[in-house]
Amino acid sequence: MFIAVREEVAAAIEDALDALDLPTDDLGIEEPPEDVDAVLASSVAFRLAGEVGAPPPKVAADIADEIDPDTYEYVGAVTTQGPYVNFLPSEAYFDATLSAAQDEEYGHLPDRDESVVVEHTSANPTGPVHVGRARNPIVGDAVANVLDFAGYDVERHYYVNDAGRQMAVFTWAYETFDEADLDSEPERDRIEYDLVRYYRKGNAFLEDGPDEEVEAAEAEIQGIMQGLEAGDRDTFERVSEVVDQVLSGMQECLARLPAEFDEFVKESQFMFDGSTDDLVDRLKELDEAVYEEDAWQLDLGEYGIDKQMVFLRSDGTSLYTTRDLAHHEWKFENYDRAVTVLGEDHKLQADQLQQALSLLGNDVDQLENVIFSWVNLPGGLGMSTRAGTGVDLDDLLDEATDRARDEVEERMEERIRDDDLTEEDIERIAHQVGIGAVRYDIVSKQPTKAITFEWDQALDFEAQSAPYVQYVHARCCGILDEVDSVPEAVDAGVLEREESRDLLRVIARFPGVIDEAAADLEPHTVATYTREFAETFNAFYRECQVLSAEDKAVRDARVALVAAARHTMANALSTLGVAAPRSM
RNA sequence: GGGCCCGUAGCUCAGUGGACAGAGUGCUUGGUUCCGGACCAAGAUGUCGCGGGUUCAAAUCCCGUCGGGUCCGCCA
Numbered sequence: 313m314f315i316a317v318r319e320e321v322a323a324a325i326e327d328a329l330d331a332l333d334l335p336t337d338d339l340g341i342e343e344p345p346e347d348v349d350a351v352l353a354s355s356v357a358f359r360l361a362g363e364v365g366a367p368p369p370k371v372a373a374d375i376a377d378e379i380d381p382d383t384y385e386y387v388g389a390v391t392t393q394g395p396y397v398n399f400l401p402s403e404a405y406f407d408a409t410l411s412a413a414q415d416e417e418y419g420h421l422p423d424r425d426e427s428v429v430v431e432h433t434s435a436n437p438t439g440p441v442h443v444g445r446a447r448n449p450i451v452g453d454a455v456a457n458v459l460d461f462a463g464y465d466v467e468r469h470y471y472v473n474d475a476g477r478q479m480a481v482f483t484w485a486y487e488t489f490d491e492a493d494l495d496s497e498p499e500r501d502r503i504e505y506d507l508v509r510y511y512r513k514g515n516a517f518l519e520d521g522p523d524e525e526v527e528a529a530e531a532e533i534q535g536i537m538q539g540l541e542a543g544d545r546d547t548f549e550r551v552s553e554v555v556d557q558v559l560s561g562m563q564e565c566l567a568r569l570p571a572e573f574d575e576f577v578k579e580s581q582f583m584f585d586g587s588t589d590d591l592v593d594r595l596k597e598l599d600e601a602v603y604e605e606d607a608w609q610l611d612l613g614e615y616g617i618d619k620q621m622v623f624l625r626s627d628g629t630s631l632y633t634t635r636d637l638a639h640h641e642w643k644f645e646n647y648d649r650a651v652t653v654l655g656e657d658h659k660l661q662a663d664q665l666q667q668a669l670s671l672l673g674n675d676v677d678q679l680e681n682v683i684f685s686w687v688n689l690p691g692g693l694g695m696s697t698r699a700g701t702g703v704d705l706d707d708l709l710d711e712a713t714d715r716a717r718d719e720v721e722e723r724m725e726e727r728i729r730d731d732d733l734t735e736e737d738i739e740r741i742a743h744q745v746g747i748g749a750v751r752y753d754i755v756s757k758q759p760t761k762a763i764t765f766e767w768d769q770a771l772d773f774e775a776q777s778a779p780y781v782q783y784v785h786a787r788c789c790g791i792l793d794e795v796d797s798v799p800e801a802v803d804a805g806v807l808e809r810e811e812s813r814d815l816l817r818v819i820a821r822f823p824g825v826i827d828e829a830a831a832d833l834e835p836h837t838v839a840t841y842t843r844e845f846a847e848t849f850n851a852f853y854r855e856c857q858v859l860s861a862e863d864k865a866v867r868d869a870r871v872a873l874v875a876a877a878r879h880t881m882a883n884a885l886s887t888l889g890v891a892a893p894r895s896m
Numbered sequence: 897g898g899g900c901c902c903g904u905a906g907c908u909c910a911g912u913g914g915a916c917a918g919a920g921u922g923c924u925u926g927g928u929u930c931c932g933g934a935c936c937a938a939g940a941u942g943u944c945g946c947g948g949g950u951u952c953a954a955a956u957c958c959c960g961u962c963g964g965g966u967c968c969g970c971c972a
């Protein structure tokens with residue numbers, strides 16, 4: 313209902329300003345502080361005071377006088393508080409919210425008939441996913457979820473870099489070395505942990521090996537790259553053997569989050585179908601194209617990008633960026649919008665890509681990036697697959713689940729609720745809480761800020777954490793388990809207690825939160841919302857008995873309110889990719 | 897050195913033109929005959945990195961500066 317009342321408020325202010333013959337370019341609509349009783353407010357009187365020649369409070373009063381709340385469904389009253397015009401919700405606002413939130417799908421916005429492809433993670437298939445990379449699937453999945461909730465037709469893509477130099481090195485190393493050459497056992501019994509050893513071995517050899525042998529290896533690697541460029545099927549098969557195996561392992565790891573994809577798009581596909589060659593030809597025709605030191609480049613200096621973008625190597629092979637251009641034109645053909653979630657280290661490359669796409673005649677407004685900053689280890693240490701430094705995501709998830717299991721077992725004794733948990737329940741809760749805590753810790757922060765990864769902090773199960781908000785959901789379920797059915801068509805008017813009203817107000821805001829999070833591609837605002845929601849719910853829970861409420865009408869209304877709260881919390885958590893436990 | 901991002905309570909973070917700058921954590925104290933105590937209540941905490949500027953109004957916008965991150969490969 314928040315979105316509806318927001319529209320009504322905008323219309324009301326606009327009409328009032330029109331009637332007063334004042335400009336309507338900025339309505340100054342904002343959400344008032346907590347202690348103000350309004351759902352929305354306007355600070356427009358500040359701006360118009362000079363024009364009108366009256367003090368802001370007077371202007372605010374004039375605007376308020378001009379608005380008749382009876383003409384609006386969800387605006388109950390218009391008041392002023394100094395220079396602010398406040399809009400109070402009507403009884404219909406509460407009724408409509410309570411009713412709308414009975415739907416399990418509450419918070420889903422109407423279908424927009426617009427497709428969006430969200431590309432995220434796209435980590436090179438070189439080895440195990442480490443925590444430094446984990447921010448990408450967690451944020452990316454949440455961005456996709458939020459867009460999905462907001463009514464877009466969402467596809468999740470993982471772009472597989474299967475044609476670059478790194479994969480040529482990996483393929484060479486995989487074919488050249490034997491188990492006996494490797495000096496360590498796999499850290500885990502899964503394929504990418506096995507194969508990454510070859511990749512590390514190969515890189516170490518290229519760095520420190522005897523000059524002659526390194527030269528021979530380079531020739532071999534060069535041969536693989538040329539083969540791919542020429543569209544040679546055999547070469548492709550050789551590389552694929554490595555890529556597909558490593559990727560399948562990484563996929564298993566990501567599925568634990570879970571982060572699932574609709575499609576794994578291989579960059580080699582844009583070499584085989586000729587679109588990269590075609591793109592190179594078109595790039596050469598651009599005024600910005602220059603041929604320097606035997607390589608074709610794009611001079612983007614006049615667009616504020618100092619670094620020239622090489623798109624064809626002197627040996628005639630294409631680069632990652634070249635293929636990515638073809639990839640993006642393919643996205644534009646198939647989707648209305650394209651969102652890419654990528655690390656800040658790819659920022660320059662993304663800017664170059666966008667500029668080049670624009671020069672090629674694409675509408676780059678349909679392309680948006682979500683940039684996230686690094687996850688560092690304490691002491692400022694980075695994480696690298698090639699060097700083998702960093703915490704594996706698998707280890708983090710294992711540790712999180714283990715700690716959560718300990719926690720559940722520890723709490724068993726002092727547990728008030730007498731619903732004997734089975735071994736299966738304990739395992740489920742450990743999983744939901746442990747993984748949820750990791751995701752929530754990462755998704756709840758602004759992606760642009762760097763994170764220092766610390767075990768204790770990431771796995772703190774109290775306070776502003778996943779378990780804290782998950783607990784609210786479990787409490788809702790606990791209450792609803794005790795009732796035969798949720799009453800239909802209840803009257804929100806009997807919810808007189810302030811705490812129940814406050815809860816209904818917070819529930820009402822949820823679709824608006826989704827709407828804004830989708831518009832700004834900022835899922836962390838949903839996490840902030842779940843915290844506020846939990847606080848409001850807990851206050852309600854403390855003050856308002858549900859099952860033993862004073863009379864049937866109140867009990868019915870409160871049961872419906874709890875059902876509404878449950879749907880809201882379940883869906884908010886779902887957009888964050890955090891499980892909503894029915895008990896914990 | 898240049899571009900971009902970040903700097904808010906001891907710590908981890910919300911807030912990015914508008915009502916007195918907010919949570920959690922940590923510290924102190926209290927609360928389960930009552931729907932789930934992974935909860936709640938009460939108490940102290942700030943040069944919003946620093947200096948200018950714009951504005952009726954700045955943590956928020958602009959300029960400068962300091963500190964941290966990141967990029968500046970014919971890697972991805």
